[in-house]
Amino acid sequence: MFDVVVVGAGPAGLAAACRAAESGARVALVDDNPVAGGQIWRAGGGRPAGPAAAWIRRAERNGVEWLAGARVFAVPEPGKLTIEQFAGDRELGYEKLILATGARERFLPFPGWTLPNVMGAGGLQALAKSGLDVAGKPVVVAGSGPLLLAVAKYLRARGARVLLIAEQADQAALLRFGVGLVAYPGKLAQAVQLRAGLFGIPYLTGCWPVEARGPEKLESVMLRRGRKTWTERCDYLACGFGLAPNLELAALLGCRMSATGVAVDELQQTSVAGVYSAGEATGIGGLDLALTEGEIAGFAAAGKTREARARFGARERHRRFAGGLERAFALREELKHLAQDDTLLCRCEDVPLGRVRGCMGWREAKLHTRCGMGPCQGRVCGGAVEFLLGWKAESVRPPVFPARIGSLSRD
Amino acid sequence: MKVSVNGREVTVAAGSMVSTAVAAAGVSLYRRSVTGEPRGPVCGMGICFECRVRIDGREHCRSCQIPCVDGMEVRTDV
Amino acid sequence: MGESFDVAIAGGGIVGAACAEECRAAGLKVVVVEPGPVGGGATAAGMGHIVVMDDSPAQIALTRCSRDLWLARRNSLPANVEYLPCGTLWVAADQEELAEVHRKKALYDGIGVRAEVLDARSLAEAEPHLRSGLAGALLVPDDSVVYPPCAARHMLRDIEVRREAAVQLSGQGIRLRDGTFLAAGITVNATGAWAPELTPGIEVRKRKGHLAITDRYPGFVTHVLVELGYLKSAHSTTADSVAFNAQPRRTGQVLLGSSRQFGSETAAIESHMLARMLRRVREYMPEISELTAIRTWTGFRAATPDKLPLIGPVPADPRLYLATGHEGLGITTSLATGRLVADLIVGRTPVIPAEPYLPGRQAEAHHEG
Ligand SMILES: Cc1cc2nc3c(=O)[nH]c(=O)nc-3n(C[C@H](O)[C@H](O)[C@H](O)COP(=O)(O)OP(=O)(O)OC[C@H]3O[C@@H](n4cnc5c(N)ncnc54)[C@H](O)[C@@H]3O)c2cc1C
Ligand SMILES: Cc1cc2nc3c(=O)[nH]c(=O)nc-3n(C[C@H](O)[C@H](O)[C@H](O)COP(=O)(O)OP(=O)(O)OC[C@H]3O[C@@H](n4cnc5c(N)ncnc54)[C@H](O)[C@@H]3O)c2cc1C
Ligand code: FES
Numbered sequence: 001m002f003d004v005v006v007v008g009a010g011p012a013g014l015a016a017a018c019r020a021a022e023s024g025a026r027v028a029l030v031d032d033n034p035v036a037g038g039q040i041w042r043a044g045g046g047r048p049a050g051p052a053a054a055w056i057r058r059a060e061r062n063g064v065e066w067l068a069g070a071r072v073f074a075v076p077e078p079g080k081l082t083i084e085q086f087a088g089d090r091e092l093g094y095e096k097l098i099l100a101t102g103a104r105e106r107f108l109p110f111p112g113w114t115l116p117n118v119m120g121a122g123g124l125q126a127l128a129k130s131g132l133d134v135a136g137k138p139v140v141v142a143g144s145g146p147l148l149l150a151v152a153k154y155l156r157a158r159g160a161r162v163l164l165i166a167e168q169a170d171q172a173a174l175l176r177f178g179v180g181l182v183a184y185p186g187k188l189a190q191a192v193q194l195r196a197g198l199f200g201i202p203y204l205t206g207c208w209p210v211e212a213r214g215p216e217k218l219e220s221v222m223l224r225r226g227r228k229t230w231t232e233r234c235d236y237l238a239c240g241f242g243l244a245p246n247l248e249l250a251a252l253l254g255c256r257m258s259a260t261g262v263a264v265d266e267l268q269q270t271s272v273a274g275v276y277s278a279g280e281a282t283g284i285g286g287l288d289l290a291l292t293e294g295e296i297a298g299f300a301a302a303g304k305t306r307e308a309r310a311r312f313g314a315r316e317r318h319r320r321f322a323g324g325l326e327r328a329f330a331l332r333e334e335l336k337h338l339a340q341d342d343t344l345l346c347r348c349e350d351v352p353l354g355r356v357r358g359c360m361g362w363r364e365a366k367l368h369t370r371c372g373m374g375p376c377q378g379r380v381c382g383g384a385v386e387f388l389l390g391w392k393a394e395s396v397r398p399p400v401f402p403a404r405i406g407s408l409s410r411d
Numbered sequence: 412m413k414v415s416v417n418g419r420e421v422t423v424a425a426g427s428m429v430s431t432a433v434a435a436a437g438v439s440l441y442r443r444s445v446t447g448e449p450r451g452p453v454c455g456m457g458i459c460f461e462c463r464v465r466i467d468g469r470e471h472c473r474s475c476q477i478p479c480v481d482g483m484e485v486r487t488d489v
Numbered sequence: 490m491g492e493s494f495d496v497a498i499a500g501g502g503i504v505g506a507a508c509a510e511e512c513r514a515a516g517l518k519v520v521v522v523e524p525g526p527v528g529g530g531a532t533a534a535g536m537g538h539i540v541v542m543d544d545s546p547a548q549i550a551l552t553r554c555s556r557d558l559w560l561a562r563r564n565s566l567p568a569n570v571e572y573l574p575c576g577t578l579w580v581a582a583d584q585e586e587l588a589e590v591h592r593k594k595a596l597y598d599g600i601g602v603r604a605e606v607l608d609a610r611s612l613a614e615a616e617p618h619l620r621s622g623l624a625g626a627l628l629v630p631d632d633s634v635v636y637p638p639c640a641a642r643h644m645l646r647d648i649e650v651r652r653e654a655a656v657q658l659s660g661q662g663i664r665l666r667d668g669t670f671l672a673a674g675i676t677v678n679a680t681g682a683w684a685p686e687l688t689p690g691i692e693v694r695k696r697k698g699h700l701a702i703t704d705r706y707p708g709f710v711t712h713v714l715v716e717l718g719y720l721k722s723a724h725s726t727t728a729d730s731v732a733f734n735a736q737p738r739r740t741g742q743v744l745l746g747s748s749r750q751f752g753s754e755t756a757a758i759e760s761h762m763l764a765r766m767l768r769r770v771r772e773y774m775p776e777i778s779e780l781t782a783i784r785t786w787t788g789f790r791a792a793t794p795d796k797l798p799l800i801g802p803v804p805a806d807p808r809l810y811l812a813t814g815h816e817g818l819g820i821t822t823s824l825a826t827g828r829l830v831a832d833l834i835v836g837r838t839p840v841i842p843a844e845p846y847l848p849g850r851q852a853e854a855h856h857e858g
Contacts, residue, residue, distance in 0.1 A: 032457050034478050035426075039456065046426020046478055069476070076760035086477060104458050116439040116451030126455025127475065131424060131431030216449050217439040246458075347453075347461060350446040360652070364526035367533050367638040368569075375460040375471065375704050375783045380453070397758050397785055402460075402471075402704060405745070406778030408785070409767030445705070445740070471704050471781055 002028045002065070004301045005081060005094035007072050007249060010038015011287055012279025012294035013100030014055040019298025020098070021062035023307075028092055029059060030083055032401070034069040038102050038279075039122060040287055044129045073407065074398035075253055082407065089407035096274050096301040099250050099262065100294060103280035105147075105240035106383040108331075109345050109353065110338035112212030112221075117236050121151045124238035128158050135159030137235040140221050142166035142209045145242045145329045146286075153197035155238070163232055165198075166207040166223055168241070169329050174205060176328070210338060212237055242329055243284045244383045250277060251396040260284070260326075267308055268297035276301050285322035292318055336388055345388075346381045348374020353388070362391045375402050414483040429474035429485055430455075430462050441474065443488040494520045496834065497663045497673035499655040499687060501525075502532040503637050504812050504819055505679030506644035507827030513648055515831045520671055522663055524654040527645055528638030531681050534788020535820045536700065536736055536744055537640075538713050539633045540577055541602050542818060543593065547797055547845035551822050553602060554841045558824035560631060567643055571636035571739035578607070578616065578712040579627040580733070580773065586717040587624040594627055604629050618709060618774050634713060634736055637820045644827075655680070658687040660808025675834050677810040682791040684799075684813040691799065691848065693814050695789040697750040699763050703780045707741035716773060731766040733773040743780065745770050747817075749790075756787050790816045798822065800829050800846040810834075811848045 004020040006013045009031035017029040029036075035043050037052030048056050060066060070083045070090075081092045105120040112118065119127065121143055128134050138161045141152045152162045167174075207225035212218055220233045245261035256263045256271035260283030268276045278297040279290035292315045299308035339345065341354025349370040359365040362385065365372065372378035372385070377400075382393050399408060412425050416436035423432045430452050433441060440449040441462050452462035457476040465486040466472040474485070496512045498505045501523025512519045526533075539559045542552045566572045581587040590606055597604040605628045607615060612626045651671070657664035662672040678688050682695045703709075716733040734746040748766040753759065763785055771778055793799060793814040803809045810833070812826050819826075825840065832839040844850075 032476060034476065042456075044426060045424060074760065076764075104456065105454060107453070107459075114444070114448060114450060116441070116449050119452060120454050120459075123453050123455040123459075127428075127430055127434075127452055130455070130475065131427035132434050217451070347444065347450070347459070350444050350448070360526065363529060367526055367529060368642060373784070375463075375781070376458060377783065379458045398760065398763075399782060399785070402781045402783045404778060405701070405703070405767055405771065405780050405782050408701065408782055409764045409771060409778070411764070411768075469779065470706065 001093040002026050002095065004028075004096045004098060004298075005030065005092055006098040006100055007081075008038065008100035008102050008279070008281070009033070009036040009056070009066070010100060010102045010279060010290065011040060012102070012281075012290040012297075013038065013098070014052065014059060015291045015294030016098045016100055016278055016298035016301070017059050017064045018055065018062060019295045020302040021059060021064045023299060023302035023304045025302040026063070028065040028067060030067045030070045030072060030092070032069065032071045036066065036068070039126070042126050042129050044131055071401045071403070072249060073401045073403040082410065084401070084403050084407045089404070089410060091410065096276065098297050098301055099270070099275065099277040099281055100279045100297070101246040101249055101281045103243040103245050103284055104379065106242050106244045106387070107380055108241050108335055108338065108384050108387060109343050110209060110211060111340060111343050112214070113239075114344050114347055115212050115214050115218045116216070117218040118212045119236060119238055121148055121238040121240040123240065124236055125151045125154050128155060134236070137161065138163055138233065139236045139238060140164060140166065140209070140223070140232050140234045142221075142223070142237060142239040143241045144168045144331065145240070146325065147240065147243070149198060151238055152201055156197065156201065162201050163234060164202040164204055166209060166225075167203065167205045168208040168332055168335060169205060171205040173330070174328050208335065208338075209237065209239060241331060241335070243280065245281045245283065247281065248377075248396050248400040250281065252398060252400055258283070266312065267300035267305065268293055269300065283322065284326065285318060286325070289315065289318035289322055331387060339388065345384060346371040346374065348376050348380075356385070357389070362394050365391075377402070412479055412481045414479050414481070414485060416485045417487060417489070423479050427479050429464065429466060429472070429477045429479055429483070432479050433464060433474055433485060433487060438487055440489070441487050493662075493672040494518050495674045496520075496677065497522065497671045497675075498677040498679050499658055499663055500530070500679035500681060501527045501641065501645065501650055502530045502679065502681050502819075503528060503641040503644070503823040504681065504815060504826055505677070506641040507823040508677055508679055508812050508830045509648045509827075510644040511827035511831035512834065515835050517834070519648055520673075521645060521648055521650045522653060522655045522665065522671070523650055524652060524666075526638070527650065528641030530683075531788045531790060531819065532637045532641050534698065534700065534786060535637050536734070536746055537635045537637045537820050538577070538736060539635060539821045540713070540818070541597070541629060541632065543596055544796060549600065550841045551798070551825050551846070552818060553600065555822045555825040556631065558828065559633065559635070559821070563633070566635070566640070569636065569639040570643055571634070571639070573634040573737065573739050574631075575634055575737055576628055576630040576712050577632040578612070578714050579629070580612070580619065580714055580716050581624040581626060582716065582718065583624050589717050590625060590627045597629070602629065603631055616710060616712065616714060618776050619714070620773060620775055628712070632713065634738065635820065636739070640820070655687060658809065660806045675808055675810060677812050677830065679812040681813055681815075681819070682789040684791065684811065688803065688809070688811065691811065691813075692794055693791045693799070694751060695754065696792040696816065697748075697753045697787055697789055698746065698817070699748045699758065699766055699785065699787050701745045701763065701767060701782045701785045702738075703743045703745070704783050705741035706743060706780055709743055709780070710735050710737045712737070714773070729762065731762075731769045733769050735770060735774060735777070743777070745777070751792075758785050758787060791819070792816045795850075798826065798846055799848045800826050801833055801843055801848055804849045
């Protein structure tokens with residue numbers, strides 16, 4: 001039995017676990033990944049990298065029990081989680097729960113997007129971090145959001161030939177919402193650093209991929225910018241259209257949702273008493289916001305309200321920045337017309353968009369076309385369906401991750 | 412560290428994910444989709460299930476989330 | 490002003506769909522009223538096992554007639570109905586259950602249903618993932634599996650469906666939530682477990698079931714496997730029960746059941762029930778533990794006290810028909826139900842005697858008791 005269980009060992013979860021443990025709580029930290037750090041601090045070589053290494057050391061020094069490679073797949077009753085690891089399954093009891101489940105990339109279908117080596121932007125970065133050799137390989141980075149810059153920079157540092165970055169948002173929108181970053185000195189420094197790492201890579205705004213081509217794997221990608229279309233030969237297309245929060249576990253617990261993610265009060269508590277949420281699960285906001293929200297949740301869950309309150313100001317500043325980003329990188333209408341009727345929408349069950357279009361809603365689409373019925377449980381097609389057809393994901397049931405029959409039938 | 416991918420031995424750095432070993436073996440087709448299309452990793456973070464392979468006889472393992480272990484036997488679809 | 494139809498059917502589950510299809514085939518003008526997706530009720534939850542069952546003569550007659558109707562149309566079903574002619578294996582765990590296998594075999598021989606007794610060895614060969622030490626099984630080769638929601642949709646292919654809820658039902662027609670009145674010569678209540686909401690007083694109770702489905706493991710099981718002890722489970726009308734039931738799907742997935750509960754009105758997964766059900770599956774197939782489940786769900790069977798459906802006119806309002814109460818067999822029995830309803834409406838000789846299923850029997854049972 002733990003005082004606090006934290007799900008997710010990204011920045012938010014690490015900060016929450018440390019703060020709760022330092023406040024005297026008995027804490028467990030769980031993550032599906034085998035290494036701590038979440039998305040931004042994802043490491044290779046089986047050891048946490050950069051700031052994550054310091055955080056996880058600090059957590060363990062304060063007695064946090066760290067469960068790596070462990071998925072939370074069900075909540076059999078309030079106060080109990082079931083987790084699954086490669087080797088087996090286990091139950092965790094909790095007094096307070098902190099959901100720091102982060103975000104995933106949003107993918108949009110376009111012809112050829114299912115070819116091997118067409119990946120997410122963060123996806124290719126993650127694979128490169130875990131050892132994929134990209135040295136000398138021509139890569140196109142495309143989609144939307146600040147992540148594209150970070151990915152391009154990382155891939156170049158690993159020796160990839162990044163041909164260009166295609167950002168779907170218009171230059172005008174980026175400027176209008178101040179992605180010039182002048183108002184945020186800290187971010188500005190980050191941006192300049194980024195620029196330095198990107199020197200010489202064209203950053204094409206108002207540009208997006210329309211088709212990926214290749215017989216058995218990617219060979220080239222066709223891009224559009226304004227009226228112009230052209231083809232780039234490349235080995236990888238790293239393409240993601242922004243981020244979307246991981247809400248399955250919160251939904252399973254019955255937490256209310258806001259327009260951006262899990263709804264929380266000022267102490268990061270969700271609508272379910274004793275369940276907190278922090279980081280990108282509450283809305284896409286970047287690293288600083290994730291860390292601050294994590295600290296607040298950790299303190300609050302351990303009963304240190306005063307310490308939590310001391311960080312409200314910082315959180316407010318980071319939130320304003322996040323709001324600007326979201327508007328600047330809003331997805332454009334044209335992206336809704338990339339997928340053709342025969343373009344696959346559901347990659348697990350190979351369901352083309354045309355078959356789903358005629359349905360009244362998600363449930364009908366699932367029942368009659370199998371869209372969203374595969375092992376990813378709609379995590380990939382869900383974001384696309386919401387953007388293309390306006391349907392929100394419906395009810396969530398255990399297991400929120402595929403789980404072994406053995407794990408689901410524990411005594 | 413050595414693992415076998417479709418019967419071929421590859422050497423990978425300690426801590427590499429199985430997905431890396433598959434790529435290092437020159438394989439881009441991790442699985443065949445339900446209609447037979449070739450597929451490979453997309454998300455790199457365990458949510459898309461496109462990188463599934465068979466590891467030591469166990470099917471449907473997400474290769475991007477599982478670290479290599481010396482002597483592991485990995486099979487992809489062909 | 491409303492519109493008028495020969496037959497107006499409330500409920501677009503597989504039973505309503507089968508009634509609609511048969512009525513239309515008989516030349517009647519039909520409308521179906523369904524607020525949700527077609528086949529989105531119990532039909533979306535059901536396992537889709539097309540099976541002959543022998544609880545009572547009336548059940549044998551209905552399931553057998555239905556299965557013949559499914560067999561007759563198997564070649565014209567579209568691919569998304571996922572028809573799989575896999576047969577059923579009634580698994581006997583011990584000698585007592587094996588005696589039951591022989592009894593069943595004799596019964597099936599008597600009514601012309603093909604069946605074959607498997608000894609322990611042949612059973613192990615037929616299904617290598619079953620645990621060792623089982624006594625044998627009865628193979629019923631003509632049983633099969635379908636994917637019910639698409640079957641329902643297929644039956645409704647040429648039929649008008651109104652996407653609205655019925656709020657009032659009588660022999661005169663159906664009143665929709667939006668106020669529209671659909672006048673009809675005959676009205677059919679085919680709303681499954683919800684039927685008592687529109688026709689108060691009929692004895693239909695909700696009996697909840699849990700199911701789980703795995704990722705794709707082609708060939709892991711090749712027949713529908715049901716423990717003979719299932720009968721004990723299905724018969725009990727009070728206690729919660731579970732029974733081993735594993736079914737191959739066309740997709741290569743394995744569908745696992747089953748549980749039965751009265752008195753649970755929420756559709757939510759109850760972890761303890763799910764776990765208990767899956768433990769039962771594991772007792773028969775230990776290796777299933779390593780397979781990955783990708784989804785679980787629940788559904789409500791519409792249960793009647795005498796375990797037979799209610800098919801035909803309501804005595805107090807003879808233009809109002811019921812087609813509900815199919816408990817755990819409605820996917821199978823939808824086809825004979827549809828045929829019976831059409832037979833009764835147009836005055837044809839019923840495909841099988843209708844008396845055991847007529848709603849009037851519930852009232853009679855009350856008088857007698
Ligand atoms: C693919 C990707 C790449 C990114 N790359 C960058 C970058 O290079 N630079 C940058 O500034 N920002 C990047 N971001 C944004 C960055 O993730 C956030 O700013 C910040 O890391 C959010 O932290 P977090 O703690 O909220 O979530 P995350 O870092 O996403 O951590 C959440 C963790 O929860 C785990 N989890 C979720 N559900 C469960 C469950 N049921 N059971 C167990 N564990 C679970 C996940 O495995 C994950 O490790 C990236 C985001 C994504 C999605
Ligand atoms: C777990 C489980 C396993 C099963 N396995 C099998 C099996 O293997 N083989 C088998 O033969 N049978 C099986 N069954 C039984 C079978 O699923 C049902 O008997 C069958 O689906 C009943 O169909 P129906 O059309 O009567 O009901 P439903 O499918 O429930 O349809 C009723 C419809 O009425 C609609 N409705 C409700 N209220 C209104 C209203 N006011 N106005 C209009 N419409 C309304 C609902 O939306 C619904 O679509 C199983 C059932 C369960 C629960
Ligand atoms: S690449 Fe998506 S789950 Fe492994």
